[in-house]
Amino acid sequence: MKQLTKQDSKLANLIKKEQQRQREQLQLIPSENYVSKAVLQAVGSVLMNKYSEGYVQKRYYQGNVNIDKIEALVKKRALKLFGLDEEKWGVNVQPPTGSVANLAVYTALIKPGDKMMGMFLYDGGHLSHGWQLPDGKKVSFTSQIYKPCYYYVDISKGVFDYEQVEKQAKKEKPQIIISGGTAYPREINYKKMGQIAKKVGAYYMADIAHEAGLVAAGVNSSPFKYADIVTMTTRKTLRGPIGAMIFSRKKYAEAIDRAVFPGLQGGPLNHSIAGIGVALKEAMQSSFKVYARQVVANAKTLAKLLQKMGYNISSGGTDKHLLLIDLRSKNMTGKQSALALEQANIIVNKNTVPGDTGKPWNPSGIRLGTPALTSRGMKEKQMEEIAGFINHVLEHQTDKKEISRAAKQVKAFAKQFPVPGLDS
Numbered sequence: 001m002k003q004l005t006k007q008d009s010k011l012a013n014l015i016k017k018e019q020q021r022q023r024e025q026l027q028l029i030p031s032e033n034y035v036s037k038a039v040l041q042a043v044g045s046v047l048m049n050k051y052s053e054g055y056v057q058k059r060y061y062q063g064n065v066n067i068d069k070i071e072a073l074v075k076k077r078a079l080k081l082f083g084l085d086e087e088k089w090g091v092n093v094q095p096p097t098g099s100v101a102n103l104a105v106y107t108a109l110i111k112p113g114d115k116m117m118g119m120f121l122y123d124g125g126h127l128s129h130g131w132q133l134p135d136g137k138k139v140s141f142t143s144q145i146y147k148p149c150y151y152y153v154d155i156s157k158g159v160f161d162y163e164q165v166e167k168q169a170k171k172e173k174p175q176i177i178i179s180g181g182t183a184y185p186r187e188i189n190y191k192k193m194g195q196i197a198k199k200v201g202a203y204y205m206a207d208i209a210h211e212a213g214l215v216a217a218g219v220n221s222s223p224f225k226y227a228d229i230v231t232m233t234t235r236k237t238l239r240g241p242i243g244a245m246i247f248s249r250k251k252y253a254e255a256i257d258r259a260v261f262p263g264l265q266g267g268p269l270n271h272s273i274a275g276i277g278v279a280l281k282e283a284m285q286s287s288f289k290v291y292a293r294q295v296v297a298n299a300k301t302l303a304k305l306l307q308k309m310g311y312n313i314s315s316g317g318t319d320k321h322l323l324l325i326d327l328r329s330k331n332m333t334g335k336q337s338a339l340a341l342e343q344a345n346i347i348v349n350k351n352t353v354p355g356d357t358g359k360p361w362n363p364s365g366i367r368l369g370t371p372a373l374t375s376r377g378m379k380e381k382q383m384e385e386i387a388g389f390i391n392h393v394l395e396h397q398t399d400k401k402e403i404s405r406a407a408k409q410v411k412a413f414a415k416q417f418p419v420p421g422l423d424s
Ligand code: DSN
Pocket: 031, 098, 126, 181, 182
């Protein structure tokens, strides 16, 4: 940071403050992680100087000889990591985010006004799967273009009843069915979802943004056998930089490429694509499997411990990297609890829970995840300490003295664990 500090100390200082924050706080937002130094170097490279509209060997501008090789390599690695046959599957690595990737899929496969069926947001779905508020307000652009409908968890269990999902699909007759989202703690039955989509003549898109790293490591099941399209972001459990990928059966690949460029975007983020390539190589190592297994073991441990402390864990536990605490039985709110935890250096996000009666900006739950903590080398033993911190802060959330005492303890605890990309 020497050059930056000399040239722009204001910005350099803010970046240093963020580095400090990432060291001193416990990062439990399940969609966040720490990339390696190698990923940071690729993303901070001169690749960002180049415009590369188009695709490998089909660019609109000259000078893409190296970019072509990079994009081809990243695509090859992406297919290899998920065990896909290049003859049967295509992959587009250019979307800058998951929402853009999803929009590209809809643009390629369905028409404006067509129906999309996704997981209800309060039950763990995502904005880009056609979210509109229960009062009809079309919050996501996808719900303005397409007609959204949803499937729901069984409120008493917090899990999907696939017979109900099938009934709903038969009633709604959507053109595309989407699984995945941001806050469903259980594995999705991809086989069942694929069968339901087939029965109603819909495309099946599995959005595995959250689970991508766990699927790659074989720790969670894979949707590729059953889905027409699989989308994912690269920054979550896959531990890459911000970016996204769209995997599609070969017959849809050309339409999807056209939808990404020139349909929705111009020049791709070459630096980010290279960073994704580095992360994909890292994810092929046996150490990544160990990491992914530990992510899930940590989440299960945290869920069990919090349950023992009297918290209502949505669906009774987790199969993956995230858990959702329904705070209604404790007479706590998501917003207040997340703020108190932040003051104590524990970073989570407020979240809606199944059957939520609160508002999205003050919902009844908080969402916790273990990918970032695990990247810092934390294991079950540390989850015990963290569960203790969380419980203590939640129980004393209006007690300023207790919160500031906890903040000091959490900071000292966090600083013992190196942050990848910064300290290792
Ligand atoms: N913002 C992401 C998450 O936190 O789950 C989803 O896009």
